[in-house]
Amino acid sequence: EIVLTQSPATLSLSPGETATLSCRASQSVDIYLAWYQQKPGQAPRLLIYDASNRAPGIPARFSGSGSGTDFTLTISSLEPEDFAVYYCQQRRNWPPVTFGQGTRLEIK
Amino acid sequence: QVQLQESGPGLVKPSETLSLTCTVSGASISSYYWSWIRQPPGKGLEWIGYIYYSVSTNYNPSLKSRVTISADTSKSQFSLKLSSVTAADTAVYYCARPHRMGEFAFDIWGQGTMVSVSS
Numbered sequence: 001e002i003v004l005t006q007s008p009a010t011l012s013l014s015p016g017e018t019a020t021l022s023c024r025a026s027q028s029v030d031i032y033l034a035w036y037q038q039k040p041g042q043a044p045r046l047l048i049y050d051a052s053n054r055a056p057g058i059p060a061r062f063s064g065s066g067s068g069t070d071f072t073l074t075i076s077s078l079e080p081e082d083f084a085v086y087y088c089q090q091r092r093n094w095p096p097v098t099f100g101q102g103t104r105l106e107i108k
Numbered sequence: 109q110v111q112l113q114e115s116g117p118g119l120v121k122p123s124e125t126l127s128l129t130c131t132v133s134g135a136s137i138s139s140y141y142w143s144w145i146r147q148p149p150g151k152g153l154e155w156i157g158y159i160y161y162s163v164s165t166n167y168n169p170s171l172k173s174r175v176t177i178s179a180d181t182s183k184s185q186f187s188l189k190l191s192s193v194t195a196a197d198t199a200v201y202y203c204a205r206p207h208r209m210g211e212f213a214f215d216i217w218g219q220g221t222m223v224s225v226s227s
Contacts, residue, residue: 043217091212096168
């Protein structure tokens, strides 16, 4: 099973700043990594698939990069609605599909 | 527009079987890895398994001995059964569909249903 480790666990930033979230895989997942946003009481929302492709309707301030074992989700010019928990997820080796433990992005 | 809706009991007794159904509207339940995913309170996401073309299934090895996913195409539903539940199975259970056939980035989710395991 591929383990995904996200860092930091919590990130405190102000609106307008840039958030950089990291996801590291225990072995290569090529580009087969997705990012999700989850707000309290809601289902996760797909942001990025295949490391760098934005899902339909996702604002351009969300961008993904990386390949192999190291990935980054960057959120530029944070909006108030961006403060949430973010998960990465791999589909390179399954079963099982696995998720990271999440990064909480909170307002500073 | 594809929509998913989970349904089932919100409370299950320890050692019993948890049973949930996902009703799909706006799409046929084939061609995609229709999946179940769960999230314990305050914790992260865990993929449980999928059904594909209504008959092919694949499960998380950590749950495989207790999980069955099935489908009823006539009702546009797929279902989850998890046997011998314990408190560790308390979670919000989601059904989800990937954004493309043959892969696992999930862009369509149900609202989730909370299942508590308690006597």
